[in-house]
Structures are given as C-alpha cells and as structure tokens.
Amino acid sequence: MLIGSKIKRLRLKNGLTQEELGARTDLSKGYISQLERDMNSPSIETLFSLLEVLGTSPKEFFDDDIKNLKVVYTPKDHTIHVDKDAGYEIDWLVSSSNEKEMEPVYLTLKENGQFKRFEPSLAETFIYVIEGKIRLTLGQQEYIAETGDSLYYEASDHHRLTNIHQGISEMIIVATQSYL
CATH class of the missing domain: 1.10.260.40 (lambda repressor-like DNA-binding domains)
Incomplete structure (x- = not known):
C-alpha cells in the first residue's frame, strides 16, 4: 500500500x-x-x-x-425541508454536504417567500437564479437578480433572500462551510 x-x-x-x-x-x-x-x-x-x-x-x-467514495447523488439521497410559514422549500442536493467544503442546495421560494436570515460568517455563497426574481439583502445593501442571473458574495454580514416575483422563484445555491 x-x-x-x-x-x-x-x-x-x-x-x-x-x-x-x-x-x-x-x-x-x-x-x-x-x-x-x-x-x-x-x-x-x-x-x-x-x-x-x-x-x-x-x-x-x-x-x-x-x-x-460517493460521487453521484440521486434524488433519493436528497433531504428536503418545507417551511410553509416562511414560504420556502429547501432541497439539500448532497446528503453529506455538512461534512464537505461546499453545501449545494435547490431553493424554491413561494410568492412573497423569504429564506431565513443568516448571521455573518466566513462562508462564501454562489446563487444561480433558475426562475423568478429575488432580492438579496446583505447588511444594508439590496441586490436584485432574476432568471439567468448569478450572485456571488462573502457572507460577512447578515443576509436574507426574498422572492419578489409574482409566482415562485427557484435557484441553486452553493455555500462554502463557515469555519468560525
């Protein structure tokens, strides 16, 4: 060996x-x-x-x-959580992502839905908007992205995603793990 x-x-x-x-x-x-x-x-x-x-x-x-070594993750490997009150559904695409460097998720925001407010961290986040229009509130700044747009940011301030589309918004999010 x-x-x-x-x-x-x-x-x-x-x-x-x-x-x-x-x-x-x-x-x-x-x-x-x-x-x-x-x-x-x-x-x-x-x-x-x-x-x-x-x-x-x-x-x-x-x-x-x-x-x-697991390389291919099928839908049966996914973990899904629905928060009807906040209006979102999150699908963890890699079942063991909390043990890895990156955490890829598929997020669906219902009309007027909001994803939870995140605390500042050392993580970096990439978002690709598949459908709809979203607002990223990052600290005191707001950024708008719609179908086909991407966002990339350091999560060093409070941040939250909100659907501002009349209908659902869907996106792929990949965040690095925060090592605080």
Whole structure:
C-alpha cells in the first residue's frame, strides 16, 4: 500500500505545508517530502502522530476510501425541508454536504417567500437564479437578480433572500462551510 499520496492528500486538505506538518510532528520537511513520495516509510508511532495532526484515525486512513467514495447523488439521497410559514422549500442536493467544503442546495421560494436570515460568517455563497426574481439583502445593501442571473458574495454580514416575483422563484445555491 502506498501511503504517501494519502498523507499528502490529507495534508493539503488541512491546508498545511510540508514544513508546517513537520513542525507539528517534530519531523523535517525533507522527511515529510520523502514520505509523500513513498521514498521512506514511517514507524507506527510516527504514522499515528501524523494521523492525529491530520485529523484522522488509523481505521479511516486505511479504509479503502475509493470504494466508499460517493460521487453521484440521486434524488433519493436528497433531504428536503418545507417551511410553509416562511414560504420556502429547501432541497439539500448532497446528503453529506455538512461534512464537505461546499453545501449545494435547490431553493424554491413561494410568492412573497423569504429564506431565513443568516448571521455573518466566513462562508462564501454562489446563487444561480433558475426562475423568478429575488432580492438579496446583505447588511444594508439590496441586490436584485432574476432568471439567468448569478450572485456571488462573502457572507460577512447578515443576509436574507426574498422572492419578489409574482409566482415562485427557484435557484441553486452553493455555500462554502463557515469555519468560525
């Protein structure tokens, strides 16, 4: 088993350089580089130390994640929530999106519907309006988007989506996870 590429993938996923990973595990950058290129093999103690810093367990590390990798999500994988009072329906398109970097959803706003008010965060949000016309209130600013338009913003202020179309508005929203 080649573990070097797995270590590198986890290091990059955690946003660490080889030097940073080495500093956190008392290993040199050169040694980390050799491990990632499978030119050296770590002792069990060193491997466990690396896995702890990289936020994974030995079991997760050695599981064949390629077999368990889910790529296609069908409608049966979706989770749907309807809020009749607020006038929206949200469809989480990827069932495990709360564990991933991005959270894609399909949002339908009924006439005069509003999606909940969000608190400021470090998230970034992309919206593509499939049908209708919406208003994004971002802090004190308002932005209007209609069929075919896209919005992209940092969620660093309070924000809310409102349907201003006579009829329903539908959109795809992809938000990055907030790491506060």
